[in-house]
Amino acid sequence: MTKDELIPKLKTIIAPYIQDEEAFKNLTEETDFVNDLKINSANLVDIILDIEDEFDIRLENEDMEKMLDVKSAMDIINAKLER
Amino acid sequence: MKKRVVITGLGVVAPNGVGVADFTNALKQGKSGITFHQDLKDLNFSCQIGGIPQISKDKISVYFTDLQLRGFNSSGILYGCMAGIDAWKDAGFDMNPESKLDYDTGLIFGTGTSGVEKFREAIYSLDEGNVRRLGSTVVLQTMASGVSAYLSGMLGLGNQVTTNSSACTTGTEALLMGYDRIINGKTKRMLVGSCSDHGPYIWGGFDAMRVMTYKHNENPEEGSRPMSATATGFVPGSGAGAMVIESLDSALERGAKIYAEVLGGEINSGGQRQGGTLTAPNPEAVQRCIEKAIENSGITSNQVQVINGHLTATSKDSLEIENWSKALNRTGNDFPYINSTKSMIGHCLAAAGAIECVASVIQLKEQFVAPNINCSDLHPEIESTVKPDKIPTKAIDVNFDVLAKASFGFGDVNACVVFRKFIKIS
Numbered sequence: 178m179t180k181d182e183l184i185p186k187l188k189t190i191i192a193p194y195i196q197d198e199e200a201f202k203n204l205t206e207e208t209d210f211v212n213d214l215k216i217n218s219a220n221l222v223d224i225i226l227d228i229e230d231e232f233d234i235r236l237e238n239e240d241m242e243k244m245l246d247v248k249s250a251m252d253i254i255n256a257k258l259e260r
Numbered sequence: 261m262k263k264r265v266v267i268t269g270l271g272v273v274a275p276n277g278v279g280v281a282d283f284t285n286a287l288k289q290g291k292s293g294i295t296f297h298q299d300l301k302d303l304n305f306s307c308q309i310g311g312i313p314q315i316s317k318d319k320i321s322v323y324f325t326d327l328q329l330r331g332f333n334s335s336g337i338l339y340g341c342m343a344g345i346d347a348w349k350d351a352g353f354d355m356n357p358e359s360k361l362d363y364d365t366g367l368i369f370g371t372g373t374s375g376v377e378k379f380r381e382a383i384y385s386l387d388e389g390n391v392r393r394l395g396s397t398v399v400l401q402t403m404a405s406g407v408s409a410y411l412s413g414m415l416g417l418g419n420q421v422t423t424n425s426s427a428c429t430t431g432t433e434a435l436l437m438g439y440d441r442i443i444n445g446k447t448k449r450m451l452v453g454s455c456s457d458h459g460p461y462i463w464g465g466f467d468a469m470r471v472m473t474y475k476h477n478e479n480p481e482e483g484s485r486p487m488s489a490t491a492t493g494f495v496p497g498s499g500a501g502a503m504v505i506e507s508l509d510s511a512l513e514r515g516a517k518i519y520a521e522v523l524g525g526e527i528n529s530g531g532q533r534q535g536g537t538l539t540a541p542n543p544e545a546v547q548r549c550i551e552k553a554i555e556n557s558g559i560t561s562n563q564v565q566v567i568n569g570h571l572t573a574t575s576k577d578s579l580e581i582e583n584w585s586k587a588l589n590r591t592g593n594d595f596p597y598i599n600s601t602k603s604m605i606g607h608c609l610a611a612a613g614a615i616e617c618v619a620s621v622i623q624l625k626e627q628f629v630a631p632n633i634n635c636s637d638l639h640p641e642i643e644s645t646v647k648p649d650k651i652p653t654k655a656i657d658v659n660f661d662v663l664a665k666a667s668f669g670f671g672d673v674n675a676c677v678v679f680r681k682f683i684k685i686s
Contacts, residue, residue, distance in 0.1 A: 193327055219396040223330070226393055 178258060180206070183251050190227045194220040206248040213246075232258060265442050266682060268516040269351025269504030271343035271453070272618045275311030275497050275605045278319075279346060284622050286604065288655045290631040292481035293605050294495050303460050307472035309480040311497030311606035312458045313339060328410075331395050334375030339500035339611070340407035340455030341414065344369060348415055348451060351504035352516055359416045364510075366419030366447045368438045369408045369502070370430035370454035372610035375401035376461040407455055419447040427669030428570070429527075430454040431501055431613025432677055436525045438505055439677075448510040453502030456611035463496040469539075471574060472496060484607075485634040486571040486600035487581070487642050487651060494572040497606030501614030503621070518682045520624050523557035523662075525677035526550075536672040540576065543583050546674050550587035550666060553676035561588040564596050564678070565660035566629055568620040570668045571600035572607050578641040580668070585645050595646040597658060603633045613667040617677065620665045624679050631655050 188204060195201045196215035200208060210216045216224070225236050225244070234257040236244070244250045270280050275293025277283035286293070293311045300308040315338070320329070323342050332338070344367075345355055378401040382394050400406050405423035412421040420441065426433050431454035438450030456462065466472050473493035476483030484495040511518055528549045530542025554561050567584060571577050584598070585591050601619045602608075608615050623630055631654050638648050661683075666676040 193330060220327075222396045226395060229393075 178255060180251065183254065184247070186231060187247060187250060190231060191216070191224055194224060204247060206251070207246065209246045211245070228254065234258065263443050263445070264508035265439050265505055265522045266508050266511050267503050267505050267519040267522065267621055268511050269347040269349070270519060270618050270621060271346030271348070271350060271502040272615055273313045273315070273339040273343045273499045274501070274608070274615050275313055275499060278313050278315055280350065280622065283618070284626065287601070287619055287622060287630040288628060290633040290655060291604060292633060293497070294480045294483055296477060296480050300460055301477070305460065305464070305467050306470065306474035307467055307493070307495065308477040309483050309495055310458065310463060311495065311499070311608065313499045315342070331397055332401065333378040333381060334401040334406065334457065335377070335459065335498065336371050336374055336455040336457040336500070337401060337407045337410055339498065340369055340371070340453065340502070341411050343453055343455070343500035343502035344411040344451055345414060347453070347502035347504050352514065355414060361416050361418040363418040364448040365417045365451060366438070366441060366449070367408055367412050367417050367421045367451045368424055368434045369411060369452070370424040370426070370434045370610060371404060371407055372425060372427060372430065372456055373462065374404050374406045374457070376457050377459060378402055380461055411451070415451070417451065425610070426673045427671055428607070428609055428612050429667045429669035429673045429675045430610040431615065432617055432665065432667040432675040433527055434614065435503060435505065435522070435617055436527055436675055436677055439522050439525065442505065442507050449504060449506035451502060451504050453500060454611050454614040455500035456498050456609040458498030462498070462609070466496060473573070482634050484573055484603050486569070486573040486603050487577050487632060487639055488573070488635045489637045489639045491573040491577060491639070493574055494602065495606035497602070497608035497612070499605070499608050499611050499615055501611060501616070501618040503614070503618065520621050521680045521682050523559065523678040523680045524553060525675065526552035526556055527675045528552070529674065530672040532672045538672070539670055540672070541579070541668050541674065542672055543579060545672070546580070546583040546668065547587040549674040549676045550584065550664070553664065553678055557678040559662060559678065561590065563662050564588060564664045566623065566658065566663040567596050567598040568616055568623070568663060568665040569598055569600050570666055572602055578639055581642045581645050591645055593647045593649070595650050597629045597650050597652065598646065599630050599632050599652065601630065603631070603635065613675065616667070617665055620663050620679055624660070624663050624681055627659055628655050628657050
């Protein structure tokens with residue numbers, strides 16, 4: 178899935194959890210979930226579950242550890258979708 | 261001299277009224293909050309009636325953010341936070357996520373068990389091998405201290421933050437524990453209270469014990485009948501009550517509105533001796549609890565003008581009346597006015613003590629005695645001890661200064677608190 182297709186989907190998923198509206202508005206590939214969007218780290222597991230549901234994939238603990246920003250999230254989702 | 265402690269904020273989420281204004285009206289009008297519940301019938305409950313606070317989705321979103329409500333399924337925490345926030349605002353404080361941490365306010369908010377429906381949801385998912393998909397809030401919603409964790413974060417409280425649990429004594433115990441902390445100079449203020457979930461999973465165990473009434477499924481509002489000759493068991497309820505209590509110095513310093521004074525109280529246990537069991541009270545310990553509460557309050561038993569009893573509408577009501585009578589050494593026309601808030605809201609279990617303490621403070625502040633709405637047929641054993649006039653079935657206006665409130669719980673635990681109309685000079 179291209180960046181342009183994926184980013185809007187990701188934005189919809191993470192919108193309920195973000196605590197920094199400004200950073201969310203200016204979201205790029207480099208945006209970090211915790212440091213930039215101020216998402217409570219406990220909510221990262223909820224985001225993982227929402228991503229699984231949206232893309233019908235399964236994310237392992239290792240995937241979750243790597244999924245810290247928009248770029249890594251997109252890479253992991255695409256890798257799963259290609260399988 | 262002992263510090264004086266006053267009540268400066270109230271919050272309540274009760275089956276017959278949500279918010280202090282609605283609840284006050286309900287108490288004056290003798291409004292029942294007991295209704296029939298189809299889910300209880302469908303699940304083959306003997307008792308198919310209960311008390312559940314009526315709260316709209318719009319109202320919930322005033323207290324909780326959308327994020328907090330994602331996957332949220334804990335009615336007790338919902339009620340507790342609503343009552344706690346209301347009490348906090350009523351005391352003149354605001355709720356602001358950016359507020360400075362307040363080291364001078366602590367929180368003791370009790371419950372019996374937390375988030376029982378969330379727990380059920382989690383267990384189903386877990387048993388299907390889906391532990392990884394439970395989400396992030398199962399622990400927060402099902403840990404006993406969940407309500408305290410949610411509330412203290414919403415308000416930014418920095419003194420002791422904890423949860424107590426002592427069955428149906430919980431709310432009254434929370435108040436007295438907070439009172440002790442202020443008296444001991446550990447804090448200026450405490451937000452105290454308790455909450456209880458609603459529904460079949462919290463009520464089922466009581467239905468199984470056959471301690472809930474099964475005779476009023478057709479006429480729910482008549483089901484909760486404390487002190488009545490035809491009382492056949494309690495009606496389950498749910499909700500939360502909360503109070504802001506603080507040292508008189510602190511209240512005067514910030515010009516707070518004062519509802520009443522907490523004169524003192526006592527907490528004890530009957531140790532399941534001398535007739536006491538896991539489910540029945542040791543009468544000697546109950547009497548001692550009342551006597552000590554009065555002694556600790558610096559008054560004499562003849563100064564008690566109104567009693568808000570525990571009085572659940574089981575066969576133990578007569579014993580409770582006998583205990584009050586012996587502890588106060590008063591009978592007949594000399595016996596204080598007595599009522600049971602449970603006639604209108606049922607037995608709100610872990611929330612009962614806090615909701616009924618709020619009801620007590622409202623009656624004291626507004627100078628009325630709320631009715632025992634289903635007690636037109638007073639139990640003969642009670643009538644032999646107390647003149648029926650003292651057990652009003654309609655609200656009556658009474659000028660009074662002192663009210664004693666007691667709560668008793670499974671495990672043979674007791675708590676009694678004495679409230680007095682606030683008079684600035686002692």
